[in-house]
Amino acid sequence: MEEERKDKFLAPENEIRQVAAPDGSIIEVDPLEDYFTQERPKPYKVRKGPVENFLNWARAESLWVLGFGTGCGSIEIPPLVTPRYDMFRFGVQMRATPRQSNVFIISGYLSVKTLKRVIRTYEQMPSPKYVMGLGSCTINGGMYFDSYNTINRLDHYLPVDVYIAGCMPRPEALLAGFAKLKELIKEGKGHKANEYVENFDWYKDNQKKVINDWNMPDYNW
Amino acid sequence: MQDTIKNLTERFGASNMIEKKPGLIFITIEQSKAISAVTYLRDIEGYTVLTLLTAVDWIEDNVFQLTYLLNNPEQITEIGLRVMIDREKAEMESAHHLWPNVEVYQRELKEMYGINFPGSPRIDENFILEGWNDKPPYRRDFDTKEYAENNFFPRPGRKTNDPAEYMKQKMYPNNPSDYTNKKYNPNR
Amino acid sequence: MDYSIQKFLWTLLGLFIVLNWGFLMGSTMRRIGARLAGRVGVPIYQPWIDMIKMISLRTYLSHGVLYYIGPVFRLVGGIGMFLFMPVLVGSEIWSNYSFSGDLILLLYFQSFGMLGMALGASESGSPNATIGISRGLAQFAAVEVPMTLAVIAIAIQHHTFSFSEILDAQQGGFMNWTLFTNPLASIAGMLAMLGAMSHSPFNLVKAPNEIPIGPPTEYHSSFLSVLRTNSAIIHVVEAALFMNLFFGGADTWFMYIIKTFFVYFISVFIGMVFPRFKIEDSVRWFLKWPTVIGIIAVLVAAYWK
């Protein structure tokens, strides 16, 4: 933490500041410490058995997708709610807030700047949660493989459940991706969120390697 | 238009006029006289709109070329003022007092080329990059591929093809010479 | 069996039916909406799955005590509205706890859940929640005007605030419904219902895409499941309220389901057709036409009394 403090990228509003309380005493406020929970995430217990199978089925049949388009692929998501594709039949719905979403579609290239927001949002979603990488950009960088500003491999930063290849994959491919994801969840393999927590340090190292302007707690609850 | 060019040439020592098409002229001007020329164009000649401010990295000549593209809405004519500035000492007078939007262009140039505009508001703030820690990325001596490979965990096994060769093989796998045949390829 | 225990169990059964009917009605409406758009729509059992899914989530975050009990307030508000209103006409076992209060109690009890929800959502500190609440309260205040006018017109007409008496007066053929005996009050009341149901065009409170989901923006997993439970109940109960006031109530569960469905359908249908109002337009709208109609209704009722 201390090293970060000396970091030249620390935002002014996150600097430690001294404030005069109404009674005249001076309070020291460290925004990153005081305003954010410092707790580290813990993996949840993965149970086995018919009850859990039933719950897995429910989790699979009710996929709530966060409405967050990260790249050009986000234009492929709106057709899903049109009559032609109609993802609602498969129990897939859109939500506007990460607190209520389970599926995060990384739709295409991911710039470093967006990656930071993606990490924050991902960490705010409740577990079990799933990540779908859309398009070749999330797999190996795609046509932006040599860009100074977009990451190459999504799975170094977030645990990815399903990749959908293509540049861009069409909405049908997305539906296929949902089907694959459902399959995985029903098989009891939908606990990548735990992987993220278990390999937390590795993920954080990777993330912090590209995000110099970190300015947030290690885990965004 | 011609009078304007004449005036620019006479008063500000502009040179090297290029007429791209009727109503679009590029002209080069010395760094020290650039801002006064821009002011002159805005206030006297009616070039009241700054269409854009951009830069080109002429690494071979060791200069940056700044282009102030000005538009005259009355005459529907445009003048591009080119200013060559030293690449080593990349600094230019700020023009934010003339148009408020110049401030944004200048922040972009500062971030992407490292050209400084002392006195321009918020010049040191991030423009689109957050926490950039390297050479300004639009400078031609910045190797973006190397940077990406060092930072972004390239996935191994990636292949690169020359598009021309690749297409030749894909489209005319039997007779590659067809590629040069006018009959099949009107471009040739 | 002791009477009070018996009463409790019957009420619990009624609540169970209403909850499931609420879920079913919700998904049916979504399917109807989907058909309007040329889609298939969600499976009919989707609300139950969503419910199980939410409970099966494994992250529980809390912003504080009030955040925790906010959904409880909300659900108590919904259940309370169910408890204080008789379900079926003239039925003792299905009268719930309506002996402890009448229409007035119900009108004010609406606020109970709203207040709890508002407090809980506000404690999360999310500005979106508070923006949603402030809009919701403004709209609620405006909706109350035609609603109150309609209720007063009915009270003048039947000379009572008691549900059972209002219902009794409407028995004996559909021509005795308030809808036909007091059409102006019914129009004012039904227009108010559009606001009370918070469907488009009056859904600026939740306004997804603008202030993500509004008040419940921070709620998730089990907390959200409680809120969902409430919204299933409250949609039925609100529909039942308007059914009792204007459509003669229901004497069997079958009629109850049919009538609440249609009442609810009206608001959904209008929501399908009209886009969202801004909050100031919404407030103005409620204080304009529905209020004028309501005032005329009251005057007419007072004249005929």
Add this chain to the structure above:
Amino acid sequence: MVGPIYIIAIALGLAFFLGFFGKSLKDVSAFLMLAGLAFMTFISGQWLLAFFNGSVTTQEIFTAGFRPPYSINLRMGYEEAVMTTMINVIGFLGGVYMFKRLKEVGNSAMSVFIVLIMSLNVIVMTRDLFNLFVFVEIGSIATAGMIILEKNSKSLQAGLKYLMATGVISGLLLIGIIFAYYFAGSLNIDGIITAHVGVTKAGAVAVFLIIAVLVLELKPFPANGWGLDVYQSAKPGFGAIVSAATATAGLYVLYKVLPMGGETWYPYIVLIGLITFVGSNLVGTRQKDANRLLGYSSIGQIGLVMTVIGLQPILGSKFSFIAFALLLNHYLAKAGLFWLSGIIKKEKISDWYVLRKNKALLILFVIFIFALIGFPPFPSFFGKYELIMSLVSTENIWIAVLILLGSFAEGIYMFKWLGDVLKDEDQTEESLNISWNKFIPIVIVGVSLLAAGFYSTPYVEGAHYFYFIPLGFIVFMGLIDFLPAYVKNTLSIAGMTYYSYIIYPLVEGDLMRTIFFVIFMIGGILTLIVGYNKKGKREGFYPVALMMYAGLATILTSDSMFGFFFGWELMTAGSYFLIIRGKRSKPHAYSYMLFSVAGAYLILLGFAFAYTSAGTQDLIALKDIAVYTTLAYTLLAVGFMTKTASLGLHIWLPGAHGEAESDVSPMVSAILLKAGVFGLMLLFLYMGQQTGETLLFVLGWVGAFTALVGNLAAVFQEDAKRLLAYSSIGQLGYILFAIAMMTQLGWLAGFTYVINHFLFKAILFIVVGGIVVRTGTHNLYQMGGLLKKMPFSFVAVLIGIITLAGIPPLSGFAGKWLFYNAVVLKGWYIQGVIVFFAGSIAFMYAFKLIHSIFLGQLKDNHRNIKELSPAILIPAYILIGGIIYFSAYPQNVLEPIGNMLSAYFPATVDWSGDGLATTVLSYWNGNAVLIIIVTTFILVLAYLKLITGKTTKLEQFNIAYSAERPFRPETTHVSYNMFAGLNKAIGFLIAPGITRFWKNISDMVLDLAGFIRRLYSGNGQVYAVHIIIYIVIFYFISLG
């Protein structure tokens, strides 16, 4: 017994001998002068005492051994004894006060001074017209001499103008005397009276001239520019003599001479007096110079006494008390104020804040001001009360109205002055130098005022020494003001508890009074407990707080109109001081006082109407007002509504309550406002449904709109306490509406609101006031997130707002339920809907309040804030106990009230044993609702607990924020302009139209005053012309 002639002898002798004393013997001569004055006082005083004991009868003193009309005769009767004593006392005290100054100026000044006092004595005593003329001349010259002795250009000018004016006047007097002698053949006043000179046309001219001149001597408005200059430029010490002694003598002469003309002249004197009183006070409203302002006030007061003299035939037996009380009041208060002015030595009234450096002087100043405006317990209060009562009962309503108008105008500048003194920024370091010889006279007049008030009691019907018991305790609290706050707090609580115990038997049988007793007294004690929170001495707080409670108790316990009015004014005074203690309260306390004074005058008029028809001072008289029925009830209703801050009369409230100290706000909001409600309830009960049908209908609408506007304004407030203050306006609107319905249900609803508003508004103001102190800001948007720091306060506020919003199961709903029933049964549908709309709006500001303070984002500087102290929380939680009890067992409270009300209205609500309330329309079981909701709540909470695993505690920035992080708490807390949408839609309803209306009225008054003031050009000749014109106009009106 020393004969009164010795007064003249001693004075003349001294004046003569002092001339021989050289400068070296100044001290001796000064002491001789004092001794002379003292002896003069002694002579008149012993006569007074003798008359008081009844041991002597009126004495005529004849000079030169002849009887009149052949010689001059002096008379020493009871009246003369009083007047001369007053003159001599003020002369002596003035001598003491000016001791050093007179010594500096020299023996001549002393001679002039003593001659002046002597001449005034003779003016009072003489019964001979020519002698009167001579001594009037001597007095004028002596006055001019005293002015000119100041030896600066201003006083020289003033003296010259004075001489010019008095020259013109005495010339006319001489002509009048010659005429009178010609027609009556006598110079003796009694002779002229018996000769009935005024009957003939020419004789009337003689009488006219004499009376006109004597009136002019009293400086009637507007021909009094010269007099004002005297007040302004004379030394304040001498101003006191002119204002107190000269005026006393002049008024007495007028009184003495008036019978010469017979009955016909009295109305003219009334007219002149009224014009002077109203006009002078009106012009005074623009005045900024302290001495000149006192001049205006003096002239006004003299005009008032002149009016009373003119009213002598009307007032009959009450004349002497009223005239004497008003004269004495003016005499003491004005002397005191002039002397204070001499100590302060500041011209501008806005510079008088230096008075605060000396607490004793400040208290004296306050006494003088309140005495002048006519607050209890000063003689003018008794005098004015009797005057108005008598005037109205003799059908002289317009005179009463004008007198009240003039008094109000006087209040305008007096309270402005008082506000400046109490609250203006202290800009100077200099301290007050007070020498004892200046201090003691002021103390004497101050104490005399109090004593005079006390001894006025037996002369007024309905007044009782009982009312002075709490005042005694207040004086005691004032004397121990140096003790620390907690000691005084304990003493106050003990005193109030004991007093409550004493007066409880008086209210015991009457349920309505008992309810208000609980609100006033128990509420008062609870709010006093909050005072333990304050550190230091809290100087001046306890006397005024107790004064307010004493007033409230008096209102509650009195059966007579006088007692009610006494308590009302006492409460107003106390609450004024409480309110003005706030940091930025000056303008708000000022407008509060003006509205209160105006309201009180309306109430007084209403009482007077009641007295007229019933002929008794008992409050029962309100029952059947036979004359001007509607007008009387309207006046009373509007008067009480100034306290309940109904729409149109509400503009004082937000500032007054919002800016008051943290524990004063609950006192004035939760408790004081109920006094107005109590008044209205009394009024309505006495008035009855039939009589006041139209009035009640209008009041119902007023109540509805008050509720709407008050609540709507509260929604858009950013200041926590102002929000609550506007909320009070709204809640009082409900109450007005409810009781205006005049049905049992309406009144039950009204009582429920009264009780609820008392409970929750006290809680909210206590807690929010504490939080405002803790957080150091009034602004809601600067608070936030305090829930985790102050959980107990939060619960208190939560209970408060649930009650406020009328959400079941708490007792607020009881009010709503009764309201619905009442509205539908009464048939006031549309008004009712407006009130219900206001209720939904109340929900909005309730949420805004609790959200902005306790929820949302905690601010940087509040991170270490502590929970409120137990001194604040304990009273709040006691009140919460009240709310919970009322919610759980509404029947226990409402059933007795219903039974009581069924004596007045047909019963419409039934209670079954288990808490079920039934009306023809509706039913409600508060007890059952509470049980059902609590049970459901517990079950649902258990269910949520069951399906929720272990939670992770989040901090304030751990929110889903569109993938960003919040910037700062300040930018993330939604509070400012929270209901922007509503504001756009219906915000125009609360455009400050009413504030603008009152502002325009006050501007108009001030402009009028400024316009009239142009008469005073400052030029001596012009003033002389004024006098001539005045006489001419007077002539044409009276004789032409």
